[in-house]
Amino acid sequence: MSKVLIVEDDEVIAQGMARHLTAAGFDPVCVNRGDLGLQRLRFEHPAVCVLDLMLPGIDGWRFLETARAEGLGTPIIVVSARGTEHDRVHALEIGADDYLVKPFSMKELVARVKAASRRGVRTESVERGERIEIEELVIDPREVQAYIDGESAGLTPTEFKVLYQLALDRGRVVTREELLQKIWGRRQMYRDRTVDVCVKRLRDKIDRRASQHTFIQTRFGVGYKLEAQAK
Amino acid sequence: MSKVLIVEDDEVIAQGMARHLTAAGFDPVCVNRGDLGLQRLRFEHPAVCVLDLMLPGIDGWRFLETARAEGLGTPIIVVSARGTEHDRVHALEIGADDYLVKPFSMKELVARVKAASRRGVRTESVERGERIEIEELVIDPREVQAYIDGESAGLTPTEFKVLYQLALDRGRVVTREELLQKIWGRRQMYRDRTVDVCVKRLRDKIDRRASQHTFIQTRFGVGYKLEAQAK
DNA sequence: CCGTGTGTTCACGCGATCGTCACCTCCCCT
């Protein structure tokens, strides 16, 4: 469920961590360069970040400093082969949340990732993500609301989630199964019209103004798609 | 500044920790029994708790379990002479935020306490901070009071904290969980109406004047939001 | 020891929300 960003240049270790985190119910993403990791940290907001200190691109120290300077609050767990007291204290001082010395047990890593994600509740529901603007439609995750021509669309939480999910993949067709899975947490549907009804209500609210114009398009037999123009 | 609760039965170690934490700008409080520590954790809400596992009264394990079961969200750093992988993993699993094996360096302890308090579950220090003005509403952190048209609203400390928290993120929807965590230091809520009641009283006090006008808006199924206009 | 101020929990009730269903419309394929 929760995403974990692994910034580690050793393929073997990264894969091992990913495997164990997956088994524990996390959704790990691996990156082998510091600069790439920083970019992904900025855009997709993972619940936790596991960071190696020795990295190509930019090293872990600069990674930490930059991330904190930019105000990114993601819990960061440093893993490193070097584990002198000075290293540990310094990393913690400049913004690390935890420090594990290699070699470490995967069990402990998983436990510490769990602990970090547990307390990082704050990005769970609100706050994550930028506003998305598509023509006169503005989708604001911070307010959990959408606006048309600056006027609130009065979306309910579920409606908003659907719209936001479509907006994250705007231009792409999103299947019903995907929506049902991500928003309702259901696995399979036999004849479930839940999504359809929700989309209808959504359309009633956001397509009302610009008549003749529908933001949410239907892909027959597949799913729904939100218009792509990023304004 | 920030209070740190030290639950440790060895006087010498406790005093050492207290001394170093004081030097680092913390306000340590020592307790030598588990049951007493738990009471103080419940009563005064420290920013961080440092917990030894071997204790008279109730031991650290039960301390951890009880605190978390009660929904107390204070970051807890476990320190222990026993440091097997199993111990560490288990402690983290049942709610510890960090685990240090004795003997440890005081520098590292301080660094980890800093890291834990940094991601501060709660906004302990209300004192610093600018006044926030929203139309005729003035929120003054120094006075711990709000004013409407220059007249005191007579807010209680808790009411003020809620208002201030909303004001810091004005325009953004703040979830109940977030408020409960930041102000009351609880992590999970089962069916807790504390926030609702507090908000009701807040509204009674600050919305009284400008009738027809509510500063605090409800986002159904999500949380509360304070009006955005910075005057 | 008892009022008072403050904070938390409880119980009730209304209204918002959301899933389901039935029926209708439209698309796609043959």
Added chain:
DNA sequence: AGGGGAGGTGACGATCGCGTGAACACACGG
């Protein structure tokens, strides 16, 4: 052109969220 199935639409009912008033718990000051 017609049939079957996918999707749109409107309505209904159960549930849940939350406002509200009151009871309850607790520390403080006299």
